[in-house]
Amino acid sequence: MKSRKNIISIVCLIAAVILPWLFNSTYYLSLFGQTLINIIIVFGLNFITGLTRNMNLGTAGIMAVGAYTSALLSTRLGLSPWIGLVAAILVGFLIGRGLGYPSLRISGVYLSLTTIAFGEIVRLVLNNTTSVTGGAQGLTNVPVFSIFGIQIQRGIPFYYFLLLFMLLMFWLSTRIVRSKWGRAFKAISDNPDAAESLGIDIAKIKILAFTLAAIYAALGGALYGNLMGYLNPSTFNFDFSINFVIMLMIGGIGIVRGNIIGAIVVTMLPELLRFLGDYYQLVFYTIAFIGAIKLPQGWPAGIASLAKWIARKTGLKSRKEG
Amino acid sequence: MGDILNVSHLTKRFSGLVAVDDLSLTVKERQIHTLIGPNGAGKSTTINLITGVLKGDTGTITFAGKDISAMPTHKIAQLGLGRTFQNIKLFGAMSVIENLMVGAHKNTSQGIVNFLWNTKRAKDEEEKMRAHAEQILKQIDMYSHKDDMVNELPYGLRKMTELGRTLMIDPKMILLDEPAAGLNPSERQEFIQHLKDVYDSGIDLFLIEHNMDVVMSISHYITVINFGAKIAEGEPKEVVNNPEVIKAYLGSRFKAE
Amino acid sequence: MLNTILQLAVSGAALGFVYALVGIEYSLIWNATGLLNFSHDKIITLGAYVAAGLFFTKMGLPIPVSFILSIVVMILVGFLMATVVLNPLRKMTTIFTIMGTILFGKMIYELIRLLYGSAPFTVPGLMTGTVHIGSLVIAKSNVYIIVIAVIVVAALQIFMQTTKTGKAMRCVQQNKKASELMGINVKQNIRITAAISSVICLIIGFMVIPLYTVSLSMASMIGLKGFAAGVVGGFGFLPGCIVGGIVVGLIESASVLVIPSVYKDAVAFLVLIIFLLIKPTGILGKKS
Known part of the structure; x- marks a missing residue:
């Protein structure tokens, strides 16, 4: 079983390496880049919403702050995008603490409300501080990274850069999920009374999970600016925040590998369902709605159990049982 | 031997109803102490007060020499007060x-x-x-x-x-909320044996228990409460022969051997 | 200066009553199901589109007739919401309940967009004009809003206190398990609550047409500010929603005296976060 999982992982990795050569166009490379960034952000969301089960509906807003912080430092002050990346991590940390503290000390749905509120405030500020952010016109000429003086050009080089970044974040996330923190995240949502009786400070753990989510989102935002080269406040709207939660749900909340699947499905789906034209959104939200109610364990697990059910009904025994 | 847990003049009211009434009790180190009382006597409230799930209206609770009356649950646990739940709370x-x-x-x-x-x-x-x-x-x-x-x-x-x-x-002490509930007699024997081993390893025990066989077989000291107030305490033999206790809780069903 | 302040007070109070009604509309569902209905702004929008878009503009019916027919439609929408969303979600984890209602709202939004397009429109002559009191000039729409809101609150109060259904709703709010044991049909109760909530949404949608025109995003801000009202006043507590709504409306209205008006929309959200910091139970909230 474990070796099969490893084989699948290796096949997926090879596919990810070959992919840009098969679809070598600016459009597709940008789409793949966005997919990788979305994967990173869902890894983060998985901590707070997937494992501690507290709804974060402000991911796009946090992402925007990370994106603008990094982009403004490099466009307005001429600093290296690397410094922008570090700054994004820092603001992610501050948002996590600053927003987590009021919302997560008390139990309830407050985090979902404050994160929505935060997203709205961010959009309002970005739109109206025109002299700094360019307002609704957007911010252009966000530079790319360089390593030892060599620029990582947009296109295939930047794709590989993001792929490496995603793998790094995957490694970190997996480690955290399997550590004492991952267990604490699960414990406080599974049985808060028991967790407390073991000396775990629930508020502190929730704030940590949210801070991780905010750092991942801000980091993803900074990378997004570098990938696209321009930023516009209208990108970072509420629907974008919802999409991240849909990615999480599709992959199966709490499952790091599932995060990847969810992010790929949601980012690529508009491509696959392009023939639906104007009806795309309605179909997409309807599918997501039915998924949320009927397949709360996520699509991969849901499909697997469905397949098992069909196999049982039709009298075929699955390979494992037979 | 010092005291591991000290509850002094603890009172808790719920909108007029007194759940715990000026309760004082002391759990000594190296002693298995059991709290008993009829249904609704205030045992659960007492546990919730000691573990910080509820806050008392008046009175103080000290654990291992520290005042824990106003501490949140996780801080109390960090001091070394472990607990189990009546309805098992696992992940x-x-x-x-x-x-x-x-x-x-x-x-x-x-x-x-x-x-x-x-x-x-x-x-x-x-x-x-x-x-x-x-x-x-x-x-x-x-x-x-x-x-x-x-x-x-x-x-x-x-x-x-x-x-x-x-x-x-x-933990320095474990508070067990009805450890024998739901176990069949052989499981119960086994569980009691494990509890004794835990005690022998140096951890003090404070039990809340219904089952009198269990209470008599393991306790060194018993406190009896009714209507939130203490009505008797002492060694198991003394307590079960206390007329006050027999009247309130044990009735005529139970006689000490 | 005094005139400015008075005018701000009136428009702030009118906004406040809108937020209060929004607070009531979702708190009813919260109390009946324990679910926060994130689709409520879309239900408000739907109400406005059904009344002003379908019956009034497309079918050319008079406003009162349009309104009454819309009530019927919205009751059915409430039943649908209860059956498709609220009842199935009731036993699920919070994140699914939140996403379920959000996605239901997105579906409604997309349906409206496909049917009516994204261009906003108005209802000519609906609650327009001004009232003069001395040197004070007040938009009639503000007066209408306050009057309608007070009537809705009063009617709801009478309904909750006197009718059997209303009493059952209050029971369920107090203790869901006990009500179920006492023989109250919780599912039926949710259907009725959702219908009442949807009708209140219709009223909100209708009365804000003069303020925001009929558009796809007409209710997104008042929807969110209604949440702020709930937190400020005391979550899930109807009198709290009214107090919270009016407080938020007045603060927001007064804010233009000190900060640029483009940031007005951010004020309610800042108030929400500040209240969570200093008084998470809200002004009228009971200690938990």
Whole structure:
């Protein structure tokens, strides 16, 4: 079983390496880049919403702050995008603490409300501080990274850069999920009374999970600016925040590998369902709605159990049982 | 011998109703102390007050020399007060050993930033936690179940898992809320034996128990409450012969042998 | 200056009553199901589109007739919401309940967009004009809003206190398990609550047409500010929603005296976060 999982992982990795050569166009490379960034952000969301089960509906807003912080430092002050990346991590940390503290000390749905509120405030500020952010016109000429003086050009080089970044974040996330923190995240949502009786400070753990989510989102935002080269406040709207939660749900909340699947499905789906034209959104939200109610364990697990059910009904025994 | 737990003049009202009424009791070190009382006597409220789930209106509670009356639950646990629940509260989505390892969380010191950089130390700490959990599982005869999901375990083993988990916090005292409830006689005997082993390893016990066989077989000292107030306390033999207790709780059904 | 302040007070109070009604509309569902209905702004929008878009503009019916027919439609929408969303979600984890209602709202939004397009429109002559009191000039729409809101609150109060259904709703709010044991049909109760909530949404949608025109995003801000009202006043507590709504409306209205008006929309959200910091139970909230 474990070796099969490893084989699948290796096949997926090879596919990810070959992919840009098969679809070598600016459009597709940008789409793949966005997919990788979305994967990173869902890894983060998985901590707070997937494992501690507290709804974060402000991911796009946090992402925007990370994106603008990094982009403004490099466009307005001429600093290296690397410094922008570090700054994004820092603001992610501050948002996590600053927003987590009021919302997560008390139990309830407050985090979902404050994160929505935060997203709205961010959009309002970005739109109206025109002299700094360019307002609704957007911010252009966000530079790319360089390593030892060599620029990582947009296109295939930047794709590989993001792929490496995603793998790094995957490694970190997996480690955290399997550590004492991952267990604490699960414990406080599974049985808060028991967790407390073991000396775990629930508020502190929730704030940590949210801070991780905010750092991942801000980091993803900074990378997004570098990938696209321009930023516009209208990108970072509420629907974008919802999409991240849909990615999480599709992959199966709490499952790091599932995060990847969810992010790929949601980012690529508009491509696959392009023939639906104007009806795309309605179909997409309807599918997501039915998924949320009927397949709360996520699509991969849901499909697997469905397949098992069909196999049982039709009298075929699955390979494992037979 | 000093006192491990000291409850003094504790009172708790719920909108006019007095649930705990000027209750004082002392749990001495190296003593298995049991709190008994008829249904609705205020036992559960007392537990919730001691563990910080509820806050008392008046009175003080000290544990291991520290005033815990106003402390939040997790701080009290960090001082070394472990507990089990009447209706077993486990982390259902985890295996037995993972449940235990959550119990070790508070005793680890590595911060998350250090964890991400210092993979060596992270690995050591994780292995230490796992080894500790395995050792405790062996101690309570549950090692063979270590990778079972707790939701799939029979009741008795889930109860053992909960005991094992609270042992992971390195408690000075464990507060057990009806440990014998739901166990069949042989499981009960086994559980009592494990409790005695735990006690012999140096951890004090404070029980709330209904089953008089259990109470008589394990307790060194008994406090009886009714209507939130203490009506008697003393050694088991004295208490069961106390007419006040017989009237309030034991009725004529029970006679000391 | 005094005139400015008075005018701000009136428009602030009118906004406040809108937020209060929004607070009531979702708190009813919260109390009946324990679910926060994130689709409520879309239900408000739907109400406005059904009344002003379908019956009034497309079918050319008079406003009162349009309104009454819309009530019927919205009751059915409430039943649908109860059956498709609220009842199935009731036993699920919070994140699914939140996403379920959000996605239901997105579906409604997309349906409206496909049917009516994204261009906003108005209802000519609906609650327009001004009232003069001395040197004070007040928009009639503000007066209408306050009057309608007070009537709705009063009617709801009478309904909750006197009718059997209303009493059952209060029971369920107090203790869901006990009500179920006492023989109250919780599912039926949710259907009725959702219908009442949807009708209140219709009223909100209708009365804000003069303020925001009929558009796809007409209710997104008042929807969110209604949440702020709930937190400020005391979550899930109807009198709290009214107090919270009016407080938020007045603060927001007064804010233009000190900060640029483009940031007006951010004020309610800042108030929400500040209240969570200093008084998470809200002004009228009971200690938990």
